[in-house]
Amino acid sequence: MSNLLNSFIQTNQPLIEETLLGLIKDIKAPQPLKDAMLYSLQAGGKRIRPLYTLAVLKELDYQNEDALIVASTIEMIHTYSLIHDDLPAMDNDDLRRGKPTNHIVFGEALAILAGDALVTIAFGIIARLQNISPQLKVDLIEKLSFSAGAEGMVGGQVLDMLGEGQTLTLEQLEEIHVNKTGALLSYSILAGAIIANVPGEIMSALKKYASHIGLAFQIQDDILDVEGTSEQLGKTAGKDLKSEKNTYPSILTIEGAKKELQNQYNQAFQALENVQMHNGLLVEFANYITKRSK
C-alpha cells in the first residue's frame, strides 16, 4: 500500500469508527437492539465504502462537515446486508470477520431486526444533516435507496440465490455482481461526487470508474476465496468452491479471472485519466482494491 493511501486510511478509519458509534449510541431504542446493531458495526470491517466516499472528497479537495456521517451511513447499509446474508435462511454463516455472526450472538429475531433498524436509520440520518442542501440530500437518498434495494444490492442477492447450483454465463455472473456488490460500492464513490456537487464531466468519469471498481472488487473477492486462507480472510475460505457457487475463477479459470481483474482495473484507470485524476488517491484505491489479500 502506498504511503499516501496508508496515511489516508490511518487518519480516517478511526474517525469512521467514532462516527458510527456516535450515531448509534445516542438513539432512543431498546438497549439489546442497540447492542446488536453496534456489535456488527464494530466487528472490524475494512471500511472500504466510507473510506471511498472520503477519498473522492479529498481528491476533489472538497470539505464538508457532514461527509463522515454520509460515509458512515453506507457502512450501516453494508453491515445490515451482512447480518441478513449470514442468517440461517440465507448463507447460514456462523463466522464473519473472525467473530460469531450476529444471529449466533443475539438470536435470529434480534439479528433480523438489527438489520432492519440499520437500513432504516441510514436514510433518516442523511435526511437530518445540517450542512448539505435538501436537494443534495434527496439525491444521496435516492441513489442510496436504488443502489441498496431491489434494483441493486438486494436484487443481486436474489439473482445470486437463483443462480446457485446452476452453471452461469460470464454475463449472468457479471449481472449478479454488478448488483450484489458493485452497486453499493459504486454508490460510495458517487456519494462523494454528489456531496461535492461536481460538474457533469467529472460525475460521468467517476461513474465509469465506480462501475469498474465495483466489479474488480468482486473478482478479487472470488480470487481470494480460492487463494486466501481462512485466517487471512476471517471467514471460511474455499466456501464458494464447496458450495458450487459460480465465481469468476470457476467460469474463467483463476488465470482468466486475474486477467479480467486487470482489465477492469485498466478501464477504471482510463476513466480517471480522462479527467486528470489518475495521480492521486483514487488510483491508489484502485490498486488497493485489486491487490488486497483479505
Place this chain on the structure above:
Amino acid sequence: MSNLLNSFIQTNQPLIEETLLGLIKDIKAPQPLKDAMLYSLQAGGKRIRPLYTLAVLKELDYQNEDALIVASTIEMIHTYSLIHDDLPAMDNDDLRRGKPTNHIVFGEALAILAGDALVTIAFGIIARLQNISPQLKVDLIEKLSFSAGAEGMVGGQVLDMLGEGQTLTLEQLEEIHVNKTGALLSYSILAGAIIANVPGEIMSALKKYASHIGLAFQIQDDILDVEGTSEQLGKTAGKDLKSEKNTYPSILTIEGAKKELQNQYNQAFQALENVQMHNGLLVEFANYITKRSK
C-alpha cells in the same frame, strides 16, 4: 361507517392498490423478488395508513399529485414489517389476512429479501418525487425513518419480544404500542400535514390526534383478538391469550380496555376540536378505528 368515510374509502382504496402495483411492477429487479414484494402488497389489507394520509389532505382541502405515492410508501413499510414479523424466527405465522404468509409461499430467504427491498425502496420513491419540494421530501423521509426504525416500529417490536412471558405494567405496554404500531400510524397522519405544509398550530393538533389514534388502534386490535373470530380477522384469533402476550385486556380486563379505548378516542377528538377539525373525515376515521370489527 358514515357515508362520508365510506365514499372516501371506496374512492381511494382502488387508487392506492393501483399506485402500489405501478410502483413495483416497473422496477428493474428479478421477477421472483417482485412477485414476493407484490404478493404481500396485494394481500388485501385495509390500507388504513395510506388512507389516513389522504384523509388528512382531503380534510385540509390540499391537493398534490404525489400524495398517493407518499401514502403508498407507508403501506410498503407496513407490509415489510408484516413479512418480517411473520418469519419463523419472529412470530412464526403461517396465515395473514386469510392467506399463506410470504415465507410460506416464497421461502424464508426471499421473504427476508422482499421485506428488505420494500423498506429500502420506500425512501428512494419519496426522494425522486417531482411535485414536492426537496425540503418537504427530506422532512417526510426523516420522519418516516425514525417512525419505522429503532426509535419507532422496530424498537417497539424488540420491546414486545423482550416483554414476552413477563407481566408488564400498563406503562410498559403503552411504550411497546406507542412504538410498535403507533409510530407508523401516527406518521401516516403527519405525512399529510407535512405535504400540505400546515402551520404549527395545526401540526401540533394533528400530532396529538395521531398519538391518541395510534394507541386507540392497538387497543382495539387487542380487544378484537379476544372478542373477534379467526374468520372475521383473517388471522388466528385468541393467539395473544394463548401465547401469554401482554395486552390491554390482559392488564386492564376487557372492560378496562374498552374504557381506555374510549379515553384515547376522547382525547383524539379534543385535539381536533381545538382546531375546528372535528366535523369531518378525521373524526369519522377515529370512529372507524375504534369501532372496526377486523
